[in-house]
Amino acid sequence: MKITTWNINGVKARLETALAYLKQEAPDVVCLQEIKSVDEGFPREAFQDLGYNVETHGQKGFNGVALLSKLPLEDVTRGLPGDDGDPQARWIEALVPFERQMVRVVSLYLPNGNPIGTEKFAYKLAWLARMKRHVTHLLADETPLVLAGDYNVIPEPQDAKRPEAWVNDALFQPESRRAYRALLNLGLTDATRACHPEPGLYTFWDYQAGAFQRNDGIRIDHMLLSGNAATLLQSSGVDKFTRAAEKPSDHVPVWIELSSQH
DNA sequence: ATGGTCGATCGTCGA
Numbered sequence: 292m293k294i295t296t297w298n299i300n301g302v303k304a305r306l307e308t309a310l311a312y313l314k315q316e317a318p319d320v321v322c323l324q325e326i327k328s329v330d331e332g333f334p335r336e337a338f339q340d341l342g343y344n345v346e347t348h349g350q351k352g353f354n355g356v357a358l359l360s361k362l363p364l365e366d367v368t369r370g371l372p373g374d375d376g377d378p379q380a381r382w383i384e385a386l387v388p389f390e391r392q393m394v395r396v397v398s399l400y401l402p403n404g405n406p407i408g409t410e411k412f413a414y415k416l417a418w419l420a421r422m423k424r425h426v427t428h429l430l431a432d433e434t435p436l437v438l439a440g441d442y443n444v445i446p447e448p449q450d451a452k453r454p455e456a457w458v459n460d461a462l463f464q465p466e467s468r469r470a471y472r473a474l475l476n477l478g479l480t481d482a483t484r485a486c487h488p489e490p491g492l493y494t495f496w497d498y499q500a501g502a503f504q505r506n507d508g509i510r511i512d513h514m515l516l517s518g519n520a521a522t523l524l525q526s527s528g529v530d531k532f533t534r535a536a537e538k539p540s541d542h543v544p545v546w547i548e549l550s551s552q553h
Numbered sequence: 554a555t556g557g558t559c560g561a562t563c564g565t566c567g568a
Contacts, residue, residue, distance in 0.1 A: 353560095
């Protein structure tokens with residue numbers, strides 16, 4: 292089973308780009324972030340025509356996440372549990388049939404948190420703490436867990452072409468990185484890093500100042516796997532070629548292949 | 554040091 296995560300930076304602006312990619316790569320499950328659409332405005336029929344079941348958690352203007360799956364999605368949860376008053380649409384989880392069992396898949400869009408020293412950064416850290424609490428609950432279940440999305444965290448210096456350029460950015464703050472490590476320390480595996488230990492692998496390049504042409508990127512889109520999901524991990528990849536196409540997102544798709552066969 | 558580019562929406566914020 293191939294699972295892909297992609298921050299598409301607006302589903303309306305990216306519709307033709309996204310459909311062409313999905314037609315070509317045909318992942319079984321797709322986790323989308325930054326759909327920037329309300330649920331009623333999401334072009335679900337276009338994805339259904341490619342054979343996907345569609346579940347969205349959107350809001351007006353910003354944020355918004357979605358799950359697409361060729362097999363039916365069950366037990367859909369919208370919103371990160373732990374704060375019913377949070378209006379920001381950044382989390383959707385569901386169960387997906389896999390072989391003779393189920394896998395729990397999450398599409399998440401972690402807060403950016405810039406600028407540091409503001410309520411936006413405090414919200415990012417609070418969100419990370421809330422995510423850790425919820426993931427702890429999810430891990431108490433034996434269902435394999437895949438946490439896919441835009442984490443807005445540069446885990447290590449090797450995850451940036453120019454780490455020195457990010458020292459005052461919320462994505463590379465010690466507090467952000469510490470909270471991300473605390474997630475990993477629950478027993479999660481960074482699937483991309485597990486398959487590709489070498490530095491220089493990025494998932495985001497700013498639109499500005501020719502960042503992609505200079506390969507001035509960062510790795511902030513991650514797939515974290517529970518232990519029993521990591522056992523199923525066969526391969527992973529980052530589809531950098533999409534960043535060079537017409538009307539690209541500033542993020543590229545990240546994928547994993549899961550199977551119990553060797 | 555500043556501005557540089559996109560998307561949603563239509564002046565300006567968020568990234």
